Amino acid sequence: MRIGVLTGGGDCPGLNAVIRAIVRRGVEHHGQSFVGFRDGWRGVLENVHEELTIESTRGILPRGGTILGTSRTNPFKREDGPARVRSTLAELELDGLIAIGGEDTLGAAERLHREHGVPVVGVPKTIDNDLGATDLTFGFDTAVSVATEAIDRLHTTAESHNRVIVVEVMGRHAGWIALYSGLAGGADVILIPERPFDIEEVCELVRRRHARGRYFSIVVVAEGAVPREGTLVVQEGKTDEFGHVRLGGIGHVLEREIEARTGFETRAVVLGHTQRGGTPTAFDRVLATRFGIAAADAASQRRWGEMVALRGTDIVLVPLAEAVREPKLVPDELYELAATFFG
């Protein structure tokens, strides 16, 4: 049995651990052989690949990123996409594909399988943890750890200077990273896309802390958090040394607003890509490894159209369609729990 492997979408700690586990398991337990496609679906469309062996995947377990490269290429963006996928599989005499990716990559995989009969097994990947059908995705724990460590560091600065510090973390559509790192870091306010915020309520929480003698505050905000409609009148930015108006994402908007409205010195820090690179946490390495083993097993059983997933402590198989149906958002109850610690 010969299988193609690809990684798509944003890079994510644990991708290499999945690849290594697939190959090790597949070769030793199922007699499979593997090719790796370069840069996600692009490598399949253009048939750019390399042989994946136990030797070529050795030592990559602790390494961030993906040795296969990645891209956001979508095979349905070009008319002959699905046909090219099929012809590459035929040309390389592949029995199937293992696609490791997020909503877009798995969405394409699901459609290729459903509409074009492409044999594909999915492995869910997103540092944002917003994929349905799995309790958790690998990469998320690493992102939360990096963000929490940053929040720990920023606490001492906030305290020493009596400042409000706004920490902008990843999460365009879902607030999982903000919620978890905010809980772990002891944030005083957490803002997530699922709950549009009222800037005055945020400022009020900060003011109440001040009134109780807590002269600093940590506000953790997901990059996709938005103000409640009609509540935020954005004020004029400052001019920097190059004569530019300094504006930015939601973190910088909050920086200006909180300082202007409360009079307390406020600073924003945007964590950015540091959250998605580097060595995975032990938790993510184990989860990624278990996913990789399960993917090789699933391919050996020709469970095409399915995806590996974590349920409790078990790795299970679920339909790809289930995973890509809709994003998994932070439920209200969980946000309310976190709010226990606000202000």
Add this chain to the structure above:
Amino acid sequence: MRIGVLTGGGDCPGLNAVIRAIVRRGVEHHGQSFVGFRDGWRGVLENVHEELTIESTRGILPRGGTILGTSRTNPFKREDGPARVRSTLAELELDGLIAIGGEDTLGAAERLHREHGVPVVGVPKTIDNDLGATDLTFGFDTAVSVATEAIDRLHTTAESHNRVIVVEVMGRHAGWIALYSGLAGGADVILIPERPFDIEEVCELVRRRHARGRYFSIVVVAEGAVPREGTLVVQEGKTDEFGHVRLGGIGHVLEREIEARTGFETRAVVLGHTQRGGTPTAFDRVLATRFGIAAADAASQRRWGEMVALRGTDIVLVPLAEAVREPKLVPDELYELAATFFG
């Protein structure tokens, strides 16, 4: 409502996070007040306590250990134990207790509740992760992280010197830490208490690696791992600079045996208490915080005799009796998965 809190057994990263969450939740959402007992059940027996307030539990979220101290005192080890527990509760006018601990602490809690009607809610704690009725316990992820980081470091020494390195990790009865850190660290052999080992099989795995040009090996062993009956004839130890025979735990036994049997230079490292101290990982802080919230909620609902637990992504309540019935061991299937990477 007035509640007593205690932490018992070995210390564990996340205990302070639980305490902080209980107090914050209880005070703000349920109007509860709290006393903390010193050093586990000892503080209850001898009525040594302090008031726990939002102010006195501030800033402890990221700190390892427990501000309440801990001990292995068992109230059933003294005849008047249960009576003293009841009289302390009466004296302090407590409505109930929240006991945070492992098998022993919760076992005492369960019996106090069942036999003596003591109103108690449990919070499971063990870095070993061997408590039933909960998917995971806090502290475990931190222990695995510390062990994995050590294994990462030891890899480069093993490679540079062509050595076998034996890493002894915690786990007297269950091999969870060994299994997870071994998987995460890319161990070549993992030995756990659940599966008595044959020293010759271990040596054979190491020799096979050598034969394939892999001149180093990492063996991760739980402190409670034991040789299969009749398989290990222990050889004579060496004399150190003080004239002592250098012997030790299973790590050092393996060090000697593997070197003597294979002829490959072998070194043991015993990680010891570094695994259980220090700041908890983000994962453990979140889990501990959620447990603390749930425990305060459970007390407010007088769910005595129950314990908070993680099931999938939910925090639930389960009977204390269920948690302490028998230790949760590593299942065979999971060990077999890990064995994919042996040799």
Add this chain to the structure above:
Amino acid sequence: MRIGVLTGGGDCPGLNAVIRAIVRRGVEHHGQSFVGFRDGWRGVLENVHEELTIESTRGILPRGGTILGTSRTNPFKREDGPARVRSTLAELELDGLIAIGGEDTLGAAERLHREHGVPVVGVPKTIDNDLGATDLTFGFDTAVSVATEAIDRLHTTAESHNRVIVVEVMGRHAGWIALYSGLAGGADVILIPERPFDIEEVCELVRRRHARGRYFSIVVVAEGAVPREGTLVVQEGKTDEFGHVRLGGIGHVLEREIEARTGFETRAVVLGHTQRGGTPTAFDRVLATRFGIAAADAASQRRWGEMVALRGTDIVLVPLAEAVREPKLVPDELYELAATFFG
């Protein structure tokens, strides 16, 4: 002998280690007692202080920030400043001050001593490492470590996505953090304030890497780096989801310029305040502790007007005037060494 202690300027990992060492040394070896002023010179001007004892400074060694708080208050900004400093000293019956701070704080200390006879010993502090008269300042190693860890993480993202990643680190006037973290992180280009850059030369280095098959690049830039006069025509910014023009510091300028000129996908990450908070590295803890001991010793010998400094492996005393004469910049030779690894 009774001594006042203050910390001024930006917070810096190691300040608490200095305070603890001063108190421990002074109390036990010299029979000194200590008061700590709140928020730098502000606390002296307004006589806001607290007693500093061995007990009150216990356990602060590993903690970032400063338990005394800090500010940028300058006693020479108000007419009665020097007089108030003297009257506070008289009121509290202090024999002298130990001022821990950077260029501004020590500049004020030097002038207070020279012009107004205020008895003061200085301890140099700046994460930027740009103070003369000392080989290194504490806090610098921590900042470099945080930046290097971030660069390590960003490497894997850069590689997986074939991107140019621009990392903006601290350093308004001197490029020490950029230089050291760039060297340690394996940067492909390092830009510092001391050497105005030509954007086309930067792009050319990136293009040459590409031409040799290195499809990613890491550019480390100090926040104070500036383009060589006349070389950078800044292009129009993009509009973000809130309708703002996204512009920013030098990191974001480089992001736009490199992408526009080379056509390679480029992303900026601004590390910001994470570099100055959190627990100090072991190196900084030792240096800060040695500085604290030396400051208590210097005060006991009434070495007013002097500052502790590191020279090779020794702690020495130098005139405050020497330290604040001019900033210590990155010498050309050192930058040329780093350039060995450019491109």
Add this chain to the structure above:
Amino acid sequence: MRIGVLTGGGDCPGLNAVIRAIVRRGVEHHGQSFVGFRDGWRGVLENVHEELTIESTRGILPRGGTILGTSRTNPFKREDGPARVRSTLAELELDGLIAIGGEDTLGAAERLHREHGVPVVGVPKTIDNDLGATDLTFGFDTAVSVATEAIDRLHTTAESHNRVIVVEVMGRHAGWIALYSGLAGGADVILIPERPFDIEEVCELVRRRHARGRYFSIVVVAEGAVPREGTLVVQEGKTDEFGHVRLGGIGHVLEREIEARTGFETRAVVLGHTQRGGTPTAFDRVLATRFGIAAADAASQRRWGEMVALRGTDIVLVPLAEAVREPKLVPDELYELAATFFG
């Protein structure tokens, strides 16, 4: 110009950074080419080597260990050693060697140069920091960091359990790692080889802490620390589960003695090889890189018989003979400073 490179003695974080810097500098600035010998002097004696190029040394900067392997082979242990070294150099048409190593490796290099005219430049390497003629060696900062992080973790366990914890760190002949990590970790007692200890004085310090309400203590001990003559009567060891008498190095001796003499629960942790593996700190990466550049420069100038060294903030060249004359021990004054914090 063609140069051979070797790494000898115990592995050490930063070796790969040196190798990479030598090659990058040598190829690009001096037109040198390089061969790397396997496993220290063994590779020279047996002419086992590989070509070292910019490509083959790429990406190794952050990796611990040495890609060349290492050994303790001494060319003077075999009669024809020096002759074989010379014949390998002739065979490969090498103009000289760069030897990276500690006392033994550099001692052999010095003698080969002095007695046999072998052209060799030295790079000092030891995590123990006990080489003369250089302010610091790379690897030391990493070892101190690992040990300090462990001590930080152990603090919380010591506090929670009211225990004495003995931490055994590396250092056979010199106590640098113990001194620095003890200072950085806030140890209550530090024991080093340079100062034979009196066990009763150690116990007295611990008892005095207890008497003042500090119910835990951290004792950091170098593996080479020894009791003052006639002061330590070692007591009987305990029998472990395999019927072995549990004895061990100085850490375990102290564990037994302190517990027996004071009655306080005591636990030893032996950090072992974790101190010498893994990614180097930023500090060590910069130092190692600067050493590598300087070594390539020195070779290009045929400064045979010399060694690169750190003096203050400068890299200088010193005679190899100076470096290996005698070990650099912890001076009394520095130990007395550390003693400020004892008890």
